Amino acid sequence: MSKCIPDGSGPSAVMGPLFRAPGVTRRRLLEQAALAGAAAAGLGSLLAWGAPAAADTTNPSSPADLDAARKEGTLAVLHGDQEADVVAFLKSFTEKTGIAAQEVRMLPGVALPKLAAEFRTGATDLDVYQTSDAGLMDDLRLQGHVQRYLSPELKGFDRRYKSTPEGYWTAYFINVGTVMYDPRYVRKEEAPKSFEDLLKPEWAHQVGFQDASAGSQYAWWYVLQDVLPADYWDRLAQQKPRAYASSTQMMQDLHSGDLKIGGKVSIFQYPKSVRQHQPIEVIFPAQGTPAQSQVVGILGGTRRSNAAKAYIDYLLSKEGQQRWNEIQGSYSPRSDVSISGLPSLAHVKLLLPTNFARYRSVAEHQKFVKMWNAVVGF
Structure with a gap:
């Protein structure tokens, strides 16, 4: 299942229904990008992002409960990647875990105003965020809108590809x-x-x-x-x-x-x-x-915490990194993953x-x- 705000990059005729905000023009999107940059930079703090999500009282090291995850409903992954690539990866994730998932595609300039509006209401229907801007993700962390999860897969990543402290966001490709x-x-x-x-x-x-x-x-x-x-x-x-x-x-x-x-x-x-x-x-x-590192994290306030953790585990695992980066054709931050067909960075x-x-x-x-x-x- 997929949603996107179309920008002409995805095979929309294949990927299903498209959703465009009424009256949105390219210039308006670029104006939103400026606003997103301001909000993500911490302008106005709580005025920009709304109150932080309720504190997660679970141990950040608590693993995903797969049985519970399958009952939580359809996982929603917000991203700015190639739509067809994410759809293919989510299919692999569902086949591996039995957890239903859908993708929602928005570039950062569109995603950040949406997130800011949802955070101000204190609720979001989105669970996981994959973004090309680690700086914006880190600001979400500072504002209390990213849930910490110490996935066992973090050990496969150098510290330059992880948040400080680790567990808030991690690079899933370079x-x-x-x-x-x-x-x-x-x-x-x-x-x-x-x-x-x-x-x-x-x-x-x-x-x-x-x-x-x-x-x-x-x-x-x-x-x-x-x-x-x-x-x-x-x-x-x-x-x-x-x-x-x-x-x-x-x-x-x-x-x-x-x-x-x-x-x-x-x-x-x-x-x-x-x-x-x-x-x-x-x-x-x-x-x-x-x-730059493209990073992933669990959004604070997610109602599908176990499914989100299971997704992070799979995406960051050696198997998941091999699958994602083979689908997309990109470099993995994991040293034990090699993708054929890419120019050497030696x-x-x-x-x-x-x-x-x-x-x-x-x-x-x-x-x-x-x-x-x-x-x-x-």
């Missing part, structure tokens, strides 16, 4: 934001090798990025702002790059020749193109390639967000949304 192009339309010798190459005249109107509602686009900008020259963003805006609601939309234009360069494309699009027998090349710029310099206080701050989010909307023409 999203690397690469540059991509289709060699049918761009020759290898002329393809950009660095971020500065994206400023060449031949790429005017021909570079694509995601819009400001995407958490991965924020992370991309966040790590590069201290690497690239201060005037880089003004020069990039002069190129008039094109904004996309999803990397899937961007890939469709790359493979049709309508767009020449994907300026920031999530790495999981690479194996997807290969599986579809579409030519694709990936570039890891020498200055470093932005990456000689790649990854740029990961650090300093969570700054990463989740209202100033950084507002700065990004205002600047990025100007860059892509919103």
Whole structure:
């Protein structure tokens, strides 16, 4: 079962009914992204998020009761991933555990205002949150809206992929934001090798990025702002790059020749193109390639605590990590999981967000949304 607020990235005709808020426009979504950034950064504290969920009195080490979980009702997983990937993974989860589950797809810029509204009422129908913005998830933790669960699977993860203290959120895949192009339309010798190459005249109107509602686009900008020259963003805006609601939309234009360069494309699009027998090349710029942890946690106030714990256990297990990252085509934070078909990161310099206080701050989010909307023409 699935729900989504469509952004053109999912196979909606296949995945079932779609739900769109009346009167929602792209500009409105981007305005919501700015509000979400402010709320998630702690602006107004309880005014932004509402009162914390009632304290969970259970031991965070208490395991999931699978018999009870199967009687709790359908688990609701809020996420911003590729819809078809989550549907496939939930099918595996249900087959493994006997627990019914549905997915609700919203990018962070849409999900955060919804969560804030629900938290203010003191109730939510959502149980688990998977997000591309670890900073926003950490703010939910600080505001008391994430339930701590010390899954036995946490031992398989390095501490840099877990909340502090651990148990509130954990990375379930590493999203690397690469540059991509289709060699049918761009020759290898002329393809950009660095971020500065994206400023060449031949790429005017021909570079694509995601819009400001995407958490991965924020992370991309966040790590590069201290690497690239201060005037880089003004020069990039002069190129008039094109904004996309999803990397899937961007890939469709790359493979049709309508767009020449994907300026920031999530790495999981690479194996997807290969599986579809579409030519694709990936570039890891020498200055470093932005990456961020996609994280998962249990929302405070969940009415399906056992089902949520069982989901966390499965997603973070070696079996679950192998299944998820094979479906999506992404890197696992677990060292004992290897996914075939992905480019090696052995000689790649990854740029990961650090300093969570700054990463989740209202100033950084507002700065990004205002600047990025100007860059892509919103």
